Amino acid sequence: MEVTKAVIPAAGFGTRFLPVTKAQPKEMMPVLDKPTIQYVVEEAVEAGIDDILIITGRGKQAIERHFDKSYELEEELEADGKLDRLDRVQEIADLADIHYVRQKEREGLGDAVLYARKHVGDEPFALLLGDTIIENDRGCTETLIKQAEEYESSVLSLERVPCEQVPSYGVADVDGSASADGSFPVTDFVEKPPQEEAPSNLAITGRYVLTPQIFELLAETEKGVGGELQLTDAIRQLDHVRGVELAGDRYDIGNIPSWLQANIEMAIRHDDGEMNEAVEALLKEQFV
Structure with a gap:
């Protein structure tokens, strides 16, 4: 099982950042000197992936412009002798082969992932949410890929969150304690459960490696919480799923x-x- 492609959903409105996200995608919110989504793309590249599909939506053209070449800017930087800045700008366009498809209606994360079916085909793939930065010594996506290849199964990154935050997440029900490599079987998922009904406080954190079976399951899954097609509802039907507890710091830029x-x-x-x-x-x- 070899993972060579990544999918980054980036079609949401970002309503918690209004009014700034009225004209600017939340994935382009800057963290230091880079937009959020660049950190996500770099994480995929560091994991050995150079074929990336970004799922965009209406008003998300800034994302495509950011990863495209900027001939006028590059010429000006070169003429001014700002070669270090020129290198940084050129590196962005050379990060990976980045493709785009637009989600026509915002009907949930599961619906966004379905838009990747034609590009991904019959291959496993990494899924990274475009508004989540994960900082650690060893890349989260790289860790998940190694686990997926070892166990020949889908693998998710999980994080223990405070119990009062459980209703904001998809939550995993795990089978026993973690193995020596830090992973454990996941038996079920619940999307945004009430705190008293949650099977654990292990929340899905925006990084996945999924087998292509997920596309067939999503196509057969009915809309769930919020009237949207929930990725969690399809993941719970996969044949085998493992979880890896997150190491490092996670930032929800939403x-x-x-x-x-x-x-x-x-x-x-x-x-x-x-x-x-x-x-x-x-x-x-x-x-x-």
């Missing part, structure tokens, strides 16, 4: 507090010493 947290924490960890010092000085000035 909400303002997490976006602010990402900017602050990632700035402190950034390899730019001048930025580190500036952020630390600002925090001390404001809060110490």
Whole structure:
């Protein structure tokens, strides 16, 4: 089982960031000096994937422009001798072979994934949500791919969340404790359950490796919570699913507090010493 393709859904409205997302995709919200979706694409590339399909929607043209070449900008940077910035701009367009398809109606994550069926074909694929950044020493997607190839099954990244947050997530029911490699069988999923009915506090965190069986199951699945086609409802019907508990930090850029947290924490960890010092000085000035 070899994973060579990635799918990144990026068609949502981003209503929690209105009015800024009225004209700008939430996936283009900047974290430090890069838009959120660039971190996601880079994670896929670091996992060895260079064939990426982004599911967009109406008003998402900025995403395509970001990963396209910008001849006028490159010429100006070269003429001004700003070669380090020129390199960074050119690297974006050369990251991977990026394709696009537009989700015509926003009918849920499951519906968005179905739009990838023709591109992915009869192959396993990585699925990365376009508004979620995961920072760790070893890439989350790379870890999932290794697990999927070892067990010949679909694999999901899971995170233990506070119990009061469980109703905001798809939650996994796991079978026993984790194996030596940190993974465990998943027996069922529940989409956004009431806290008292949740089988665990292990939430799906926006990274998956799925077998192509998921497309057939999605096509047969009826709309669920919120009147949308829920990916979780199809995943629970897969023959074999394993979960891996997330290592590192996850930032949901779809909400303002997490976006602010990402900017602050990632700035402190950034390899730019001048930025580190500036952020630390600002925090001390404001809060110490």
